[in-house]
Amino acid sequence: MADTLRVTIGQHSDKGRKAANQDFHGAYVPTGPQLATKGIAVAVADGISSSAVSHEAAESAVKSFVQDYYCTSDAWTVNTAAQRVIKAANSWLHAQTQRSDFRYERDKGYVCTFSAVVLKSNTAHLFHVGDGRIVLLRDGRAERLTEAHRTHVSAEQSYLSRALGLDRHLEIDYQALPIRVGDVLLLATDGIFDALEDAQLPALASGDDLDRAAAGIVQAAFDGGSGDNLTVQLVRIEALPAQQAGEVQRRAVELPLPPMLQPRMRFDGYEILRQIHASSRSHIFLARDLESDVVVALKTPSMDLREDPAYLERFLLEEWVARRIDSAHVLKACPRERPQAALYVVMEYLEGQTLTQWMRDNPRPDLATVRAIVEQVARGLRAFHRKEMLHQDLRPENIMIDRQGTVKIIDFGSTRIAGMAEAAPVQIEGEILGTHQYTAPEYFLGDPGTPASDLFSLAVITYQMLTGHLPYGAEVARATSRAAQHRLEYRSALHDDHALPAWVDAALKQAVHPMPTRRQASLSEFITDLSQPSSEFVARARPSLIERNPVRFWKGLSIALGLTVVALLGVIRHLM
Numbered sequence: 001m002a003d004t005l006r007v008t009i010g011q012h013s014d015k016g017r018k019a020a021n022q023d024f025h026g027a028y029v030p031t032g033p034q035l036a037t038k039g040i041a042v043a044v045a046d047g048i049s050s051s052a053v054s055h056e057a058a059e060s061a062v063k064s065f066v067q068d069y070y071c072t073s074d075a076w077t078v079n080t081a082a083q084r085v086i087k088a089a090n091s092w093l094h095a096q097t098q099r100s101d102f103r104y105e106r107d108k109g110y111v112c113t114f115s116a117v118v119l120k121s122n123t124a125h126l127f128h129v130g131d132g133r134i135v136l137l138r139d140g141r142a143e144r145l146t147e148a149h150r151t152h153v154s155a156e157q158s159y160l161s162r163a164l165g166l167d168r169h170l171e172i173d174y175q176a177l178p179i180r181v182g183d184v185l186l187l188a189t190d191g192i193f194d195a196l197e198d199a200q201l202p203a204l205a206s207g208d209d210l211d212r213a214a215a216g217i218v219q220a221a222f223d224g225g226s227g228d229n230l231t232v233q234l235v236r237i238e239a240l241p242a243q244q245a246g247e248v249q250r251r252a253v254e255l256p257l258p259p260m261l262q263p264r265m266r267f268d269g270y271e272i273l274r275q276i277h278a279s280s281r282s283h284i285f286l287a288r289d290l291e292s293d294v295v296v297a298l299k300t301p302s303m304d305l306r307e308d309p310a311y312l313e314r315f316l317l318e319e320w321v322a323r324r325i326d327s328a329h330v331l332k333a334c335p336r337e338r339p340q341a342a343l344y345v346v347m348e349y350l351e352g353q354t355l356t357q358w359m360r361d362n363p364r365p366d367l368a369t370v371r372a373i374v375e376q377v378a379r380g381l382r383a384f385h386r387k388e389m390l391h392q393d394l395r396p397e398n399i400m401i402d403r404q405g406t407v408k409i410i411d412f413g414s415t416r417i418a419g420m421a422e423a424a425p426v427q428i429e430g431e432i433l434g435t436h437q438y439t440a441p442e443y444f445l446g447d448p449g450t451p452a453s454d455l456f457s458l459a460v461i462t463y464q465m466l467t468g469h470l471p472y473g474a475e476v477a478r479a480t481s482r483a484a485q486h487r488l489e490y491r492s493a494l495h496d497d498h499a500l501p502a503w504v505d506a507a508l509k510q511a512v513h514p515m516p517t518r519r520q521a522s523l524s525e526f527i528t529d530l531s532q533p534s535s536e537f538v539a540r541a542r543p544s545l546i547e548r549n550p551v552r553f554w555k556g557l558s559i560a561l562g563l564t565v566v567a568l569l570g571v572i573r574h575l576m
Contacts, residue, residue, distance in 0.1 A: 010210020
């Protein structure tokens with residue numbers, strides 16, 4: 001038996017008798033250590049026919065699964081990692097529907113079915129939502145491994161009861177299946193099974209060329225009268241590694257915690273150079289990769305919180321967040337070149353200074369410089385929001401400016417990922433993960449955050465850069481009721497000895513409003529309002545006609561009075 005997992009994959013998809021193909025499929029076979037630590041991923045999705053955008057949902061679901069699964073921590077089991085990735089994708093799709101014109105018509109939104117297999121070591125991990133199908137072909141027989149999530153109204157009519165994007169909450173069918181050399185796993189959309197029985201599949205899937213076999217299955221379904229899109233994936237197990245004891249019963253966090261690191265110490269392929277930062281939440285070390293000679297930042301869990309499961313879950317989420325986001329203004333996680341022997345995260349090393357230090361060095365910055373920094377931070381935040389993630393702890397200490405002047409968000413320990421509240425309840429009710437001086441008021445009421453919450457934090461930082469103060473001092477954290485928040489008094493940035501335009505102060509005042517709905521509608525709108533007066537400000541600030549042109553005002557008033565007198569004289573004559 002070989003010491004590595006090896007498979008052959010065949011795939012085929014066709015629109016069939018439909019006008020367009022709303023199916024999407026994909027597979028990824030990693031090389032290097034990821035083959036052992038993450039395995040092989042295969043996925044197929046089917047957009048619902050009643051929606052004009054469901055093909056986008058199917059493509060997004062497959063691509064996000066294949067990409068995001070390999071971004072998750074090696075400390076998670078396959079089940080934990082895949083479930084979280086799928087639920088995050090579900091939240092993203094549901095959010096797109098809620099923002100669209102068909103938010104009240106679920107069957108017209110970003111909805112699709114989804115089936116996936118992750119092959120790791122000697123186990124196939126199956127994930128399924130909808131009416132697609134996964135079938136095991138073994139020893140000339142076919143065994144159906146999934147059930148269709150359909151509710152039947154009558155013998156002729158039924159509808160999907162579960163699908164990606166259909167609801168905010170999602171239940172995923174999961175199964176771990178021991179596999180053998182020679183097994184073939186078949187994933188297919190429901191169009192295949194409109195015309196074919198499971199018993200026909202072993203013969204159709206035989207032969208060495210699995211792409212040709214997949215195409216043959218599609219053709220057989222078409223010839224059998226299927227009226228739907230047709231997609232088939234075949235995965236044949238060619239070789240397996242030696243059996244690992246307890247493969248199915250792996251723990252949620254498998255990697256051991258690292259030891260206390262010290263300078264000159266060699267640890268897991270790195271040489272520790274020095275400690276960069278230490279806090280109650282984590283320790284960060286400057287380290288050199290002994291293989292590549294690249295200098296990196298190595299982050300380990302806090303020694304004080306190592307027995308806290310919720311803390312460790314947040315720590316593991318940080319790596320996933322860093323790998324999911326591709327932005328010049330968000331700190332990047334370094335690629336994994338070898339398996340990890342302990343629980344830690346490796347990030348790019350930035351030479352520069354935090355925004356906290358920058359503000360100390362620049363107590364009176366000009367408005368243009370502040371705008372340039374804020375715009376870059378906003379770009380980083382938008383990268384979070386596009387993935388349905390909230391940063392939740394934006395503060396000067398979590399923002400770096402490197403030697404080239406690039407501004408980056410560097411800490412993700414409090415990030416909220418849509419869909420994770422159900423998959424990984426790591427935040428207890430009422431817990432404030434962010435730093436109180438920069439945390440939006442709604443969090444202190446126990447309300448969930450929104451992108452407007454991150455906007456509030458960015459606006460507070462902007463205000464502080466321009467004035468050296470906070471817009472409400474320390475009062476926001478004490479305002480734990482709506483009545484108390486209504487009593488918060490904004491301190492105008494114009495009261496300080498800074499030459500700021502009044503419209504900039506108006507933009508800041510709106511962005512730090514205690515009510516999220518009263519803030520700017522987006523980060524882009526806030527950035528624009530810092531660059532030019534908003535239409536609302538212009539309307540409020542426009543002086544009256546008597547102030548702008550007194551002569552024209554009095555002439556107009558005289559004409560109006562004259563016309564009134566003429567009209568009254570006409571009435572009097574008529575009455576006489």
